[in-house]
Amino acid sequence: MTDKVTEDYLRRTRDPHAALGHAMDRITWPPALAAAAGHRLLPRPLFLAAQHLDRAAHDVVQLFGLLTALPDLLFDGDLNRYCAAVGIDARKQRLITSLGGTAPPLYGRADLSYDGQRFQLLEFNVGSEIGGVDRAGTIPRLLARADAFRPFAAAHHLAHLDTDRLVAGALRTAAATVTAQAAPTVALLEAPGGLGRFGPVWQALAELMRGHGIDFLVGEVQHTRRRHGRLTLDGRRLDVVLRCFSAEEILAHPDGEDLVADVLDAHREGTCVLFTPLESALFHNKAALALLSDPRARAALPAAQQDLVDRFLPWTRTLPADPGADRALLEQCMDLREELILKPSAQYGGNGVVAGWETTGDRWRQALHAGHAAGAVVQQRVRPRPEPVADTRTGEIRDWTAVWGLFVAPAGPSGIYARAVPDTAGAVVGMGVNQQARTAGVFTHPAPAAPPGPPCDRP
Incomplete structure (x- = not known):
């Protein structure tokens, strides 16, 4: 099931003393990246056909447009009805639509499976x-x-995108609306306490952004101030806030709205750009994907968009708040336990995910009932291509399971990386919830174009 580039890489690194197999070990990584993730890098890169990635990137951009059009397509532009359908309560809706409720810019990461x-x-x-x-x-x-x-990269015409350079370009473009400075001041802002958990990762990003000529700060949102009509952090005037706090994290505080009031006011006044605005949370919720997959909703989509959903999105359904509201769905989920995975609608990083094939029937039913109460979706199991990885000490090869993270920004597709776990380490491939997870760099290679895949099999 592997591609010819992977097969050639494994052949050339079968000897554990081969220099190619130790190339990752001999790189001098940027200091902050080494501190944050140097101990959790996969010992080899992953490879995929450029044509397959190009098709996926096109599909992701098209799906973003479809997602952000859902309020208009299905609810006549009524955000109240849309938010009710995806489980966004009144307080959260007020916060995330406080800048007007307009569609957010194209920016995010699509997590993909590749067969x-x-x-x-x-x-x-x-x-x-x-x-x-x-x-x-x-x-x-x-x-x-x-x-x-x-030499290996040259032999196979390997290529990649510089994601950090493209993100730096997006931040410069955002800053250009408020400053003409060649080196805009950007502050990455976390939620209160967020730097305690994610500080090393954000410092690694800061290190890269400074290398691209951006005056880049890292802080928490409660430490911002308004001075002389400008938003500041540590006394520095800000042109852009790179938002790394979620609506849920802000609303976990009784006075959460006050924490972000200055940031939102600065964005409204045009003195500092909030990138991305909280409106992104309208579509970050996994229940939005379930809307696309639900036949009652997708019937309203044009034929080309229906084809995109059928081909690209596995069968996905929202669990209603009342288990009795759709007993047929509950029983279907019980019958198809080994083919389904449950995901909390508003969480991220693999938190709360339950794979039906890794649990018993009783525990699966308990997870479904908990998902009804908390807000969750069930999604069809996908079976990715195994990624064989050689132990650099022994040469022993074992299969890993990868999830591919495709980045998109206003300028379009912006690179890809992968997270991977040994195939015996469970279904959740998340760096924060699975200590066996590793990060892999990704290269593309030319390959004959494959025809579009068939629609996803539906339960």
């Missing part, structure tokens, strides 16, 4: 509170320069 011929969408992290930008471009960029890897 060697086509990609399928697992979830779409719409918005700027996403990880991986610090690694997606850096790993393949530095590996491509390594003496041990460069």
Whole structure:
């Protein structure tokens, strides 16, 4: 099931002393990246056909447009009805639509499964509170320069996108609406306490952004101030806030709206750009994908968009708040337990995910009932291509399971990276919830174009 580039890489690295197999070990990583993730890098890159990635990138951009059009397509532009349908309560709706409720800019990370011929969408992290930008471009960029890897890359015409450069470009474009400075001041803002958990990752991103000529700060939202009509952090006037706090994190505080009031006011007044606005949370919710998959909703879509949903999105359904509201769905989920995975609608990073094939019938029913209460979707199981990885000490090969994170920005597709776990480490491929998870750089290679895949099999 592997591609010819992977097969050639494994053949050349079968000897554990081969220099190619140790190329990752011999790279000098940027200090902050080394501190944040250097101990959790997969020992080899992953490879995929450029044509397959191009098709997936096109589908992701098209699906973003479809997602952000859902209020108009299905609810006549009524955000109240849309929010009710995806489980967004009144307080959250007021917060995330406080800038007008307009469609957010194209920005986020689509998490995908790849079977060697086509990609399928697992979830779409719409918005700027996403990880991986610090690694997606850096790993393949530095590996491509390594003496041990460069001949292999040339032989297979390997390519990659510099994600951090493209993100820096998006931030410069955003800043251009409020400043003419060549080096705009951008502050990445976390929720209160967020730097305690994610600080090292954001410092790695800051290190890269400064290298692209951006005056880049890292802080928490409660530390911003208004001075002389401008938003500041540590006394520095800000041109852009890169939002790395979620609506849920803000609303976890009784006075959460006050924490972000200055940031929102500055954006309204045009003195500082909030990138991305909280409106992204309208579509970050996994229940939005379930709307696309539900035949009662998709019937309203044009034929081309129906084809996109059928081909790209696995069968996905929202669990209603009342288990008795759709007993047929509950029993279908019980019958198809080994083919379904449950995901909390508003969480991220793999938190709360339950794979039906990894649990018993009783525990699966308990998870379904908990999902009804908390807000969750069930999604059809997908079976990705195994990614064989050689142990650099012994040469022993074992299969890993990868999830591919495709980045998009206003200028379009902006690179890809992968997270992977050994195939015995469980279904959840999340860096925060699975300590066996590793980050992999990704290269594309030319390959004969494959025809579009068939629609996803539906339960």
